[in-house]
Amino acid sequence: MEIVRLHLARLDAFHDIPVHGFVIKHPRAGAILVDTGVGWGDERLIKDWKVVNRHAADAMAEHDLSPADVKIVINSHLHFDHCGQNAVFKHAPFYIQRSELERARREEPTNGQWFDFAGARFELLDGDGEIAEGVRVVATPGHTVGHQSVYVDGPDGVAVMIGDAAYTADIYRDGDKADLSPWPGQHADRDAWTRSLEKVHASHPHVVHFCHDTRVLGHS
Numbered sequence: 001m002e003i004v005r006l007h008l009a010r011l012d013a014f015h016d017i018p019v020h021g022f023v024i025k026h027p028r029a030g031a032i033l034v035d036t037g038v039g040w041g042d043e044r045l046i047k048d049w050k051v052v053n054r055h056a057a058d059a060m061a062e063h064d065l066s067p068a069d070v071k072i073v074i075n076s077h078l079h080f081d082h083c084g085q086n087a088v089f090k091h092a093p094f095y096i097q098r099s100e101l102e103r104a105r106r107e108e109p110t111n112g113q114w115f116d117f118a119g120a121r122f123e124l125l126d127g128d129g130e131i132a133e134g135v136r137v138v139a140t141p142g143h144t145v146g147h148q149s150v151y152v153d154g155p156d157g158v159a160v161m162i163g164d165a166a167y168t169a170d171i172y173r174d175g176d177k178a179d180l181s182p183w184p185g186q187h188a189d190r191d192a193w194t195r196s197l198e199k200v201h202a203s204h205p206h207v208v209h210f211c212h213d214t215r216v217l218g219h220s
C-alpha cells in the first residue's frame with residue numbers, strides 16, 4: 001500500500017516546523033487521509049504560530065489526488081494543525097478516539113468549528129481498531145489523552161504514521177531521554193507518553209513517518 005506524504009503547512013514560530021498529512025492508497029477502501037493540517041480564518045492563531053498555510057486540495061494535487069478521492073479520514077488528534085481542514089472532507093467519516101473528541105470539545109473552543117462543524121460524521125473509537133484491511137489505529141495517549149497512531153501492514157513490515165506521539169525522529173529514538181526543551185508541547189501526561197512510545201518501539205516498525213519532521217525512519 002503506497003503512503004503519500006502531503007506538505008500541508010509550515011509553522012515558523014519557533015523553528016521551521018513542517019506540517020504533514022498522509023494519504024494511504026488502499027486498493028479497496030480508496031484513499032485514507034491521516035490528518036488535515038491547519039484551517040483558515042483564525043488570524044490570531046495564524047499570526048501566533050507564523051503559519052504558512054496551504055489548501056489541502058493543492059497539496060493533494062501535487063500527487064494527482066483530489067479531496068473527492070478521500071473516503072476515510074483519520075485524525076491522530078484534534079490539535080489545530082491536525083484537523084484544520086476536516087470540513088474539506090465532510091463527505092467522509094472521521095475516525096477519532098472518543099476521549100480525544102471529548103477533550104477537544106472542552107479545550108479547543110476557538111478552532112472547534114474546524115472539526116465539530118454541522119454534519120461532521122464521527123466514527124468514535126475506544127482504543128485500537130481496524131479501519132480497513134491492513135490499516136489500523138493504535139491508541140498512543142500522552143501527547144493528548146486521545147492521541148492515536150496509524151499502522152499500515154506491508155510486505156516488509158508495518159509502516160507507522162506516528163502523529164505527534166513523537167514530533168521528530170530524534171524524540172522517537174531517544175524517548176524519555178530526549179531533549180524536549182525546544183518542544184514544550186510534546187506530552188500532556190509524561191508517563192502515558194513514555195509508555196506509548198515504548199509500545200510503538202515494541203511493534204518494530206519497518207518505517208516511521210512524522211508529522212513535524214521531514215526525516216523518515218527506516219527505509220520504504
Ligand SMILES: [Zn+2]
Binds near residue numbers: 079164
Ligand atoms: Zn499536537
